Amino acid sequence: MATGDVKDKIPPGTKVVCTNCFDEKIEGEVVAFDYGAKVLILKSLPNARKNSADIKMLNMAHIKNMEVTELSTKPAPSLRSLDFEKIDKKIAVALEQKRRAADKRGIDVTPGAQRLFDTINKTFNDVKWKGKTIVVMDDVTIEPTYQEDSCHGSEQLREHIVKIVRKHNLEERNGPG
Numbered sequence: 001m002a003t004g005d006v007k008d009k010i011p012p013g014t015k016v017v018c019t020n021c022f023d024e025k026i027e028g029e030v031v032a033f034d035y036g037a038k039v040l041i042l043k044s045l046p047n048a049r050k051n052s053a054d055i056k057m058l059n060m061a062h063i064k065n066m067e068v069t070e071l072s073t074k075p076a077p078s079l080r081s082l083d084f085e086k087i088d089k090k091i092a093v094a095l096e097q098k099r100r101a102a103d104k105r106g107i108d109v110t111p112g113a114q115r116l117f118d119t120i121n122k123t124f125n126d127v128k129w130k131g132k133t134i135v136v137m138d139d140v141t142i143e144p145t146y147q148e149d150s151c152h153g154s155e156q157l158r159e160h161i162v163k164i165v166r167k168h169n170l171e172e173r174n175g176p177g
Helices: 084-103 111-123 155-174
Strands: 015-020 025-034 039-043 055-059 063-070 127-130 133-136 140-142 151-153
Touching: 015 039, 025 055, 111 127, 111 133, 111 155, 140 155, 151 155
Parallel strands: none
Antiparallel strands: 015 025, 015 063, 025 039, 039 055, 127 133, 133 140, 140 151
């Protein structure tokens, strides 16, 4: 069956071979088809990998030809119900991770300053930006030029941070290793 012959339904479970505008053949089992949106969703046919399949969304406007190799006569499978509470939790966790990642990016700082921040953050989780100043554990600050003498705060932690800054700046000048 060519693409032009497709009316408005391709039942789930139907096996097809599509040729796209790049003459690439895509073979799979129909998961869903939306004629109005001109979208075909295919699951790759089983291969050596157990319990896994690739899912591809195809824009039917880019399909030159589609052949049905096996028409499904089975009724469409019922869809599993969605656990909205679980989805909301995943969204909340993802947003929090993105927010934390955004907080770790300095605004208007040099790439070298950001690399120093990232280096310190590998050792200390409580590192943040306050303007262009790096703040470690609310105890030590590193002001721009980001050199050893730019470190201020309690003696013991400051000494440890100075060592990290010294090593980082040395590697920046000479390269790692």
